[in-house]
Amino acid sequence: MRKLNVVQSDTLEPLSRAAITIPVLVDDVKTYERVSLARCTYFSIECDTPGEMWYLGTGDYMIPFIMIGLSGIITGPVIGVEARTVGGEFEYPEQIDALISLIEDGTKNLFLDTNEIWLPYEFLGKARRADIYRVGIKLFQAAMQYSMVRIGVKEFFDKADKLWQQAAFSEHETDVFKKWGILQREMSSKRYYSEKNKHRLAKKMEL
Amino acid sequence: MARLDATLIDVGWGDSIFIESVDAQGKSSFALVDSNDTTYNRSSYIFLRKLIERRGMSIKNMDHFFEFIMLTHAHGDHAQGLKAIMREFGARRFYYSRAKDGNALDMLQNYCNRSKKIEHHQAVDSNTSMERLGEADLDILWPEYRVVDDNENNNSIVMTLALGNVSMVLSGDAEGEVWDIIAGQIPKNTLMFKVPHHGSVNGFFGPGKSPSPWLQQFKGSGTVKLAISSHIRPFKHPHKEVLDAISKSGLNCFRTDEHYHITFSTDGSALEVKYSHV
Numbered sequence: 161m162r163k164l165n166v167v168q169s170d171t172l173e174p175l176s177r178a179a180i181t182i183p184v185l186v187d188d189v190k191t192y193e194r195v196s197l198a199r200c201t202y203f204s205i206e207c208d209t210p211g212e213m214w215y216l217g218t219g220d221y222m223i224p225f226i227m228i229g230l231s232g233i234i235t236g237p238v239i240g241v242e243a244r245t246v247g248g249e250f251e252y253p254e255q256i257d258a259l260i261s262l263i264e265d266g267t268k269n270l271f272l273d274t275n276e277i278w279l280p281y282e283f284l285g286k287a288r289r290a291d292i293y294r295v296g297i298k299l300f301q302a303a304m305q306y307s308m309v310r311i312g313v314k315e316f317f318d319k320a321d322k323l324w325q326q327a328a329f330s331e332h333e334t335d336v337f338k339k340w341g342i343l344q345r346e347m348s349s350k351r352y353y354s355e356k357n358k359h360r361l362a363k364k365m366e367l
Numbered sequence: 368m369a370r371l372d373a374t375l376i377d378v379g380w381g382d383s384i385f386i387e388s389v390d391a392q393g394k395s396s397f398a399l400v401d402s403n404d405t406t407y408n409r410s411s412y413i414f415l416r417k418l419i420e421r422r423g424m425s426i427k428n429m430d431h432f433f434e435f436i437m438l439t440h441a442h443g444d445h446a447q448g449l450k451a452i453m454r455e456f457g458a459r460r461f462y463y464s465r466a467k468d469g470n471a472l473d474m475l476q477n478y479c480n481r482s483k484k485i486e487h488h489q490a491v492d493s494n495t496s497m498e499r500l501g502e503a504d505l506d507i508l509w510p511e512y513r514v515v516d517d518n519e520n521n522n523s524i525v526m527t528l529a530l531g532n533v534s535m536v537l538s539g540d541a542e543g544e545v546w547d548i549i550a551g552q553i554p555k556n557t558l559m560f561k562v563p564h565h566g567s568v569n570g571f572f573g574p575g576k577s578p579s580p581w582l583q584q585f586k587g588s589g590t591v592k593l594a595i596s597s598h599i600r601p602f603k604h605p606h607k608e609v610l611d612a613i614s615k616s617g618l619n620c621f622r623t624d625e626h627y628h629i630t631f632s633t634d635g636s637a638l639e640v641k642y643s644h645v
Binding site: 185187188190192195197199201204206208231260264271272273274275276278289290306307308309313337338340341344345347348349351 | 405442443455474479480481487488601
């Protein structure tokens, strides 16, 4: 198993309190030739067709443009009075629905999607599938470069060595996303035995 | 004449299989099993758009391009990109296996619950009676009815497609323990078998590294074609041990990292293989 280099504390780059972090969900862990990597899912906002006019504000000026492609990385729930959010973390399952609704129902051409990055498993403690971790920008950027085949695994681990404190388990968000997942499964299960599926249900009951 | 094509799309790493079933009148029905598209690597999406362009088709007035989209199991390298594909192309059915925790699946279920682009969605298992795709019969060998494994790979849908006297088997990432149970159910007329789990040792050997349950089924058969959706990054699937064992068996093996997109085509009596080579 590859060992982390021991570095002096003043060369580590931990997360500061005000740092922007990105929630990632542990999807799978793989080990091969003593390298353990965790495939993690992050949430992104995507644009699939050109749509309404957007404006980019820079100081006193607004630049009008039409978005053709976009991929933005979600860092937290919707910010606003009605969203009941003070900090940057997901507090309730309803906030996930609110985020999806605002993006997908509120616009014609944006949607919420999932993408992957790979993180050194040793950064994630005893992470299990579906655990949520908060990852700092620098570590996330290094992971993205590796996932996009811009750097190899050795260079990735070299960059990541100083950044291991930039991954922190988010216990409450893990719980929030699990609850949200259960709600999706329950809503889906109700549809299995709808009118359309009567014949399938009958077949199962026979068996 | 009816035809059944299964194309392993070269997605770099992961799985994506495009299926076309043409009936005797020439009408095509389409399906997609898995995707590994990311924002910066949209192999399945580009494959589909190019196909539509080449055939002069238009999806503008279609409610649903696909008869079904299937997610074999709730891992990101099989689920990514499916939402974008659903949004653009639509499907009558979205099939998946049950998962304990599967954020990739949760997001897709959420979308299907809200969107008309997917007419109906449900979990399937070996008890499910599958609708035909064109004139091709579909059957689910695994997972077992309402069984959900802690190892998400072992929740993979193993599906057979059959036209006439030819069967194809799509295996997801089902590992050795699954094949120990179901290898005997592989149809005797199988001519195409997708090697499980991208050709990794987990999908090859039986429990305790016992001889491969599924490879044993093809002993003495020189006609079965093996197909591997490679997963070169980051773990170099297919593994050398698996490739060595396949080589010893004498069976022909096609890999997306070597052969690019690979199409297995049957008229119900024989199997043809077409591929590009980068």
